[in-house]
Amino acid sequence: MKHDFDCDLLVVGLGPVGDALAALATIQGLKVIAIDRSSTIFPLPRAAVFDHEIMRIFQAIGVAERIAPLCRIPDRYQFLTADRQVLLDFPVAPVGAFGWAETYALHQPAVEQVLRDRLTELDVQVELGVAFERMAQDEAGVTVDVTAGAEPRQIRARYVVGCDGSWSPVREALGIKLDDYNFDEPWLVLDTIIEEPGDLPIVCQQLCDPERPVTHMAMSGKRFRWEFMLKPGESPEEMLDDARIRALLEPWDCVERIAIERKAVYRFHALVAEKWRVGRILIAGDAAHQMPPFAGQGMCSGIRDAANLAWKLGAVIRAEADEAILDTYQQEREPHVRAIIATAIAMGQIVCLLDPAAAEGRNQAMLARKASGAQDVSVAYPDLVDGFLTRTPHAGALFPQPRAADGELLDAVCGNGPVLVTRSDAQVRDRSVRAISLDAPEIAKFAAPLGQWLAAAAADAVLIRPDRHVFGTGNPDELQDAWRAMAGKTAVG
Numbered sequence: 001m002k003h004d005f006d007c008d009l010l011v012v013g014l015g016p017v018g019d020a021l022a023a024l025a026t027i028q029g030l031k032v033i034a035i036d037r038s039s040t041i042f043p044l045p046r047a048a049v050f051d052h053e054i055m056r057i058f059q060a061i062g063v064a065e066r067i068a069p070l071c072r073i074p075d076r077y078q079f080l081t082a083d084r085q086v087l088l089d090f091p092v093a094p095v096g097a098f099g100w101a102e103t104y105a106l107h108q109p110a111v112e113q114v115l116r117d118r119l120t121e122l123d124v125q126v127e128l129g130v131a132f133e134r135m136a137q138d139e140a141g142v143t144v145d146v147t148a149g150a151e152p153r154q155i156r157a158r159y160v161v162g163c164d165g166s167w168s169p170v171r172e173a174l175g176i177k178l179d180d181y182n183f184d185e186p187w188l189v190l191d192t193i194i195e196e197p198g199d200l201p202i203v204c205q206q207l208c209d210p211e212r213p214v215t216h217m218a219m220s221g222k223r224f225r226w227e228f229m230l231k232p233g234e235s236p237e238e239m240l241d242d243a244r245i246r247a248l249l250e251p252w253d254c255v256e257r258i259a260i261e262r263k264a265v266y267r268f269h270a271l272v273a274e275k276w277r278v279g280r281i282l283i284a285g286d287a288a289h290q291m292p293p294f295a296g297q298g299m300c301s302g303i304r305d306a307a308n309l310a311w312k313l314g315a316v317i318r319a320e321a322d323e324a325i326l327d328t329y330q331q332e333r334e335p336h337v338r339a340i341i342a343t344a345i346a347m348g349q350i351v352c353l354l355d356p357a358a359a360e361g362r363n364q365a366m367l368a369r370k371a372s373g374a375q376d377v378s379v380a381y382p383d384l385v386d387g388f389l390t391r392t393p394h395a396g397a398l399f400p401q402p403r404a405a406d407g408e409l410l411d412a413v414c415g416n417g418p419v420l421v422t423r424s425d426a427q428v429r430d431r432s433v434r435a436i437s438l439d440a441p442e443i444a445k446f447a448a449p450l451g452q453w454l455a456a457a458a459a460d461a462v463l464i465r466p467d468r469h470v471f472g473t474g475n476p477d478e479l480q481d482a483w484r485a486m487a488g489k490t491a492v493g
C-alpha cells in the first residue's frame, strides 16, 4: 500500500460540478487534482437557468461578479395554454434573500469557462485529456488508474469524488444502482443566436400546447433557447434536420434571422443513485442524480452537492471531524434533491400532455385555481432536514445573506469556515469555529439585519456552517459543544 499521496482529493470529471468542487475544496485548503477525459468544455445545449443559492456558491468560489454580467435576469417563468392563458406564473425577484437575483439565465459553457479560469488562478492541478479507468481503495486512500492518450498511470488520493456525469464511470466501477422515477420524455433542444431579436418575447415560458409542448427562453445576450417535445413516432434524426427545425420555429416569425448554434435530442428522465459514498469514494452531480429540466435545477443540485461536500472533506483532512461526517453528505442531499425532482416531474407532467382532452382538463382546473386568486411564488428549495444539524429552530435552513449599503455581502466577512454569530462576546470552545459578536467592528454594517434575525429566532446565537446552512440556534456555548460532539472531536480551542 502506497502512503505518499499525490493529492487529498481527486475530482474525476470537470463539468460545472467538478469545477465547483475542485475550487471549493482548494479554498478549504485541500490539495486537489482534477481530471477530465475531454480536453474541451462540453459543447451541447444544457443548463439554461440557475438560482440565487448557486450564485452565492459562485460568490464563495470568487466568480460571482464575473458570472453575473454573462447572465440575464428573467422577470418571470410562466406556463401558458396553447392560446396563451397563464396557468402558472413565477415572478423572479431581482434581489432575493441570499443577496442575488432569484434566477439567472446562462450560457452553460461560458459559465464553465469562468470556473475553469478560476481553477487556474487557485493553482488547482487540472489535467485535461486524462480519463479515469479503474480504482482500488484501502483504509488510507484510493489508487486510481488513468490514461492520457495511450499512456496509463496512477494517481494516489486520500479521497475521490466522481463528478463524471450521467454515465459516471466512477459510479459504474462501484456497482451503484440507480433508482428510476420512470419519467421518460424525448425533447429536441435548440440554442440559437439572433442578432436582431426584434419583438421576440424576452421570457422563460412553457407552452403547454398538446399539439406540441414547447419551452421558449431568452437566455443571456443574443441567445434564445427552444425545446420541442417529440411526438410518438418522431425520430431524433428527423427532428434534428435543419429544415424541420425551421418549420418548428415558424410561429415565432424569426426563422430568417436565426443562426442555429447547437441542437440535440435528449430523453428527459429522473434517476437517483442508491449510494453516494463507498468508503473514500463519493459521487456528485449528474453522477448521483438526474432530473428533467422543467425546474432548471439539475446543475444547481450538483453544485449544492459540491458546496455540501467540500467543507466536510476539508474538516476531515484537517482532522477537525471524523470521517463519519461524510455520511451526512447523502443523508442531507438526497432528500433535498428528491424534493426538487418531485417538483421538476410535477412541472413536466403539466407540460408534457399530448392528449387534447387531458390538456383541456388540466387547463380548466388550473385556470379555475388562478381565478380563485391563487398566487404562484418563486420555487422555494427545501431546508436540510437531517444530518450535521442540531434539532433547534431554523437548523437546516439556508442563512440569509444581507447586502450592506456599500454593496458588500455578509459572506465576504464570514470567511470559509463555520461562524458563530452572537448577540454578545462568546467564549470560543471549538477552535474550528469563528465567533463574531454583533458589536464587532467587522460586522457592524450587518449588525441590524443580523440582530433582527436573532430576535425573530428568539436566540442568543446562530451557528452557520461553511455552506451557509444553519447548524443551530440558541445558546453559544451549547451550539459549540454540539458542533464538537457531532464532529466527533474533543479538542477545545
Ligand SMILES: Cc1cc2nc3c(=O)[nH]c(=O)nc-3n(C[C@H](O)[C@H](O)[C@H](O)COP(=O)(O)OP(=O)(O)OC[C@H]3O[C@@H](n4cnc5c(N)ncnc54)[C@H](O)[C@@H]3O)c2cc1C
Residues within 6 Å of the ligand: 012, 013, 014, 015, 016, 017, 018, 035, 036, 037, 038, 042, 045, 046, 047, 048, 049, 050, 130, 131, 132, 133, 163, 164, 165, 166, 168, 169, 189, 266, 284, 285, 286, 287, 293, 295, 296, 297, 298, 299, 300, 301, 302
Ligand atoms: C436540455 C437540458 C437542459 C438543462 N437545463 C438545466 C437548467 O436550466 N438548470 C440546471 O441547473 N440544470 C439544467 N440541466 C442539467 C445540467 O446541464 C446538468 O445537471 C449538469 O451539466 C451536470 O453537471 P455535472 O458536472 O454533474 O456533469 P457533466 O457536465 O456531464 O460533466 C461530467 C464530466 O465528466 C467527464 N468524464 C466522464 N467520464 C470521464 C472519465 N472516465 N474520466 C474523466 N472524466 C470523465 C466528462 O468529460 C464531463 O466533462 C439541463 C440539462 C439538459 C440536458
